[in-house]
Amino acid sequence: MSILAIDTSTQVSSVAVASKERLSAELTMQAKLTHSETLMPHIEQVLKMASVAKDKLEGIAVSIGPGSFTGLRIGLAAAKAMAYALDLPLVGVSTLKALAYHYPVQGVRLVCLLDAQKGNAYVETYRWEHGQLKVVDDVQVAKIADVVDWCARMEEPVVLLGDAVQKKVVGKIDLPQNVTAAPAHLMMPRAACVAMLGLEELAAGRNDNIMALEPVYIRRSEAEVLWEKRHPEEAKKTLPTEEM
Amino acid sequence: MAKENKEELLTLAIESSCDETSAAVLRGGRTILSNIISTQIPVHQKFGGVVPEIASRKHIVNIMPVIDECLREAQVKLSEIDQVAVTYGPGLVGALLVGVSAAKSLAFSLGVPLIGVNHLEGHIFANFLSAPELEPPFMALVVSGGHTALVDVRGYNNFHMMGQTRDDAAGEAFDKIARVMGLPYPGGPRIDALAKEGNPLAIDFPQALTEKGNYEFSFSGLKSAVLNYINSEKMKGHELNKPDIAASFQHSVIEVLVGKAFQAVEEAGRDTLVLAGGVAANSGLEGRLREEAEKRGVRFLYPSKILCTDNAAMIGCRGYYQSLSGRFSDLYLNAIPGLGLADCDD
Numbered sequence: 001m002s003i004l005a006i007d008t009s010t011q012v013s014s015v016a017v018a019s020k021e022r023l024s025a026e027l028t029m030q031a032k033l034t035h036s037e038t039l040m041p042h043i044e045q046v047l048k049m050a051s052v053a054k055d056k057l058e059g060i061a062v063s064i065g066p067g068s069f070t071g072l073r074i075g076l077a078a079a080k081a082m083a084y085a086l087d088l089p090l091v092g093v094s095t096l097k098a099l100a101y102h103y104p105v106q107g108v109r110l111v112c113l114l115d116a117q118k119g120n121a122y123v124e125t126y127r128w129e130h131g132q133l134k135v136v137d138d139v140q141v142a143k144i145a146d147v148v149d150w151c152a153r154m155e156e157p158v159v160l161l162g163d164a165v166q167k168k169v170v171g172k173i174d175l176p177q178n179v180t181a182a183p184a185h186l187m188m189p190r191a192a193c194v195a196m197l198g199l200e201e202l203a204a205g206r207n208d209n210i211m212a213l214e215p216v217y218i219r220r221s222e223a224e225v226l227w228e229k230r231h232p233e234e235a236k237k238t239l240p241t242e243e244m
Numbered sequence: 245m246a247k248e249n250k251e252e253l254l255t256l257a258i259e260s261s262c263d264e265t266s267a268a269v270l271r272g273g274r275t276i277l278s279n280i281i282s283t284q285i286p287v288h289q290k291f292g293g294v295v296p297e298i299a300s301r302k303h304i305v306n307i308m309p310v311i312d313e314c315l316r317e318a319q320v321k322l323s324e325i326d327q328v329a330v331t332y333g334p335g336l337v338g339a340l341l342v343g344v345s346a347a348k349s350l351a352f353s354l355g356v357p358l359i360g361v362n363h364l365e366g367h368i369f370a371n372f373l374s375a376p377e378l379e380p381p382f383m384a385l386v387v388s389g390g391h392t393a394l395v396d397v398r399g400y401n402n403f404h405m406m407g408q409t410r411d412d413a414a415g416e417a418f419d420k421i422a423r424v425m426g427l428p429y430p431g432g433p434r435i436d437a438l439a440k441e442g443n444p445l446a447i448d449f450p451q452a453l454t455e456k457g458n459y460e461f462s463f464s465g466l467k468s469a470v471l472n473y474i475n476s477e478k479m480k481g482h483e484l485n486k487p488d489i490a491a492s493f494q495h496s497v498i499e500v501l502v503g504k505a506f507q508a509v510e511e512a513g514r515d516t517l518v519l520a521g522g523v524a525a526n527s528g529l530e531g532r533l534r535e536e537a538e539k540r541g542v543r544f545l546y547p548s549k550i551l552c553t554d555n556a557a558m559i560g561c562r563g564y565y566q567s568l569s570g571r572f573s574d575l576y577l578n579a580i581p582g583l584g585l586a587d588c589d590d
């Protein structure tokens with residue numbers, strides 16, 4: 001069973017074709033070009049590299065967020081339209097969880113941080129236990145500097161992953177003794193990890209609704225937050241339309 | 245292309261440049277099999293205008309149901325589609341990207357050509373859908389939220405720009421003034437309605453660049469004059485005569501548009517003027533253009549109400565005619581939010 005995996009949640013553009021047994025091909029780059037320009041040509045190329053015809057695919061896995069709102073929508077729009085046209089099952093997988101797939105080792109706390117702007121990150125922490133990935137701390141938005149302090153108080157070795165580490169931690173914040181930043185090639189999202197996670201979900205029979213699937217934004221739009229601040233009474237009465 | 249008879253080509257078109265998600269199927273260039281429009285106006289109303297991030301969030305949810313619905317209504321299978329056309333600009337970048345990304349993916353998955361379409365050219369081509377007998381050459385007056393332009397349409401793929409806006413487009417002035425007068429979004433139709441009750445000559449607002457032979461537009465001076473007038477009335481403690489303000493403002497805009505449009509018709513030697521763009525739904529403008537056209541013996545056309553709004557059928561129509569001259573896009577197609585109108589000669 002070969003599937004296509006897509007991750008456009010950060011500045012990395014990554015696509016992969018994989019089955020449970022092997023990663024057939026992966027095209028990952030962090031360059032100046034936009035996802036909008038490169039994503040479809042990359043999908044075309046990675047299928048060619050893997051010698052898999054698009055009509056031989058058996059599913060699509062897409063990194064669903066959190067991450068760059070626009071990046072997520074480019075990936076998801078492409079994934080949905082392709083799943084629709086080729087009649088394939090589609091699964092959205094957590095961008096944070098896919099990051100933790102870089103380090104399938106026990107005894108380490110994996111702290112995944114995706115850029116949430118203004119010094120903040122979407123943070124989720126994980127631990128591998130007996131071959132299973134467990135969420136330790138559920139996703140939240142936190143100041144990156146505070147997350148690093150928090151990691152210092154953890155009793156186990158900590159590995160930091162995600163684009164917020166690349167942008168805001170490496171070379172900018174001194175890390176406590178028990179904390180290391182993942183090396184560059186393992187720090188950023190990769191479609192290979194999205195594929196492996198997606199394959200598990202697809203094998204378990206999951207098939208997301210392509211008509212309704214949305215990115216996991218975590219945050220509402222700034223306009224909405226501002227509106228509620230200005231209209232506290234009305235905000236209480238009506239549920240915000242963008243509430244997740 | 246497999247089909248010998250181009251009139252049988254099925255084009256799937258997608259439009260997501262602002263606050264409507266739309267998809268359509270056309271047979272040939274002129275026959276609309278379906279034209280589904282999902283509007284977000286109620287969502288943006290409380291913010292007094294379109295919020296780009298919210299628009300993008302709605303597009304990603306609406307895009308597949310709208311495409312699915314347009315195929316169902318057209319009674320066409322996706323596998324029968326011969327080409328995919330999509331708006332790639334101008335518009336809100338995040339909104340455009342949803343449509344562009346979906347269209348590229350559909351074209352790739354189906355193995356059919358992709359056609360990137362300029363939204364403003366799409367507005368002009370809406371006239372071909374409303375008036376089956378219309379053929380170039382003709383003069384087009386484009387009046388939309390972000391653009392005002394006069395385009396000499398010499399052929400389906402041959403345009404000559406007579407002139408366009410230097411600063412604010414007419415539509416922007418309408419929106420801004422409506423907001424200051426406390427009218428709910430979208431302001432254009434409200435001003436149009438109010439103007440019917442007011443005196444267009446009550447207040448003397450300026451008209452810019454009216455010298456003969458100048459086809460450029462400028463509405464920023466008019467916008468400022470109206471805003472200043474409203475402020476000074478408020479400071480004097482006068483109650484605003486909203487119908488008179490709306491009517492006088494609209495009168496200034498319309499007279500400039502009408503004057504330049506018919507000058508352009510004359511200079512280019514055209515017998516037909518078409519109106520295009522969202523502001524084409526303005527009854528005051530349409531009425532004055534019609535009146536002047538009758539006086540001068542010029543044929544005047546404008547799209548039906550639904551084809552004046554942002555819709556995918558007009559994108560499909562423009563895409564079809566682009567495909568006839570081989571103007572296709574590759575999978576690197578990107579959204580261009582600031583895309584303008586330009587000369588074109590294929």
